[in-house]
Amino acid sequence: MTDCYCGSGQNYNECCEPYHTASKMAQTAEALMRSRYSAFVLGNESYLLATWDEAKRPLSLGLSGDGIIWQRLNIIRCNKGREIHKQGTVEFKAYYQQDGHDFVLHEISRFKKNQVVWFYVDGAARIIPGLAAKK
Ligand SMILES: [Zn+2]
Numbered sequence: 001m002t003d004c005y006c007g008s009g010q011n012y013n014e015c016c017e018p019y020h021t022a023s024k025m026a027q028t029a030e031a032l033m034r035s036r037y038s039a040f041v042l043g044n045e046s047y048l049l050a051t052w053d054e055a056k057r058p059l060s061l062g063l064s065g066d067g068i069i070w071q072r073l074n075i076i077r078c079n080k081g082r083e084i085h086k087q088g089t090v091e092f093k094a095y096y097q098q099d100g101h102d103f104v105l106h107e108i109s110r111f112k113k114n115q116v117v118w119f120y121v122d123g124a125a126r127i128i129p130g131l132a133a134k135k
Pocket of ligand 1: 004005006007008012015016017034035038
């Protein structure tokens with residue numbers, strides 16, 4: 001059993017894996033956000049593309065050559081994005097290393113729901129390098 005990559009404290013097979021294997025659908029924007037972070041950790045590009053709003057979806061992500069080692073996810077706040085909503089935002093910090101240097105990606109992601117399926121739309125992000133990334 002593996003602690004889930006998203007930092008929920010649950011096991012991967014009870015947290016993000018059911019989303020990755022399409023045996024479950026994310027009920028909230030936060031759950032989708034967490035499962036997408038875990039997909040980044042695992043290099044699961046097909047899941048990331050499948051959960052991307054069609055209008056904004058890139059053709060590919062080129063994850064295999066980016067040299068990024070994801071370290072942890074910190075969800076800061078969610079606005080809407082629950083079962084009763086059709087859209088929502090999730091603010092998070094994702095900590096990673098690239099070429100031996102620390103960075104944090106601080107992003108407010110937008111999500112929307114088509115019928116019952118949540119999709120990632122886009123995000124306003126900034127990357128903070130170096131020591132500040134530890135905080
Ligand atoms: Zn998880």
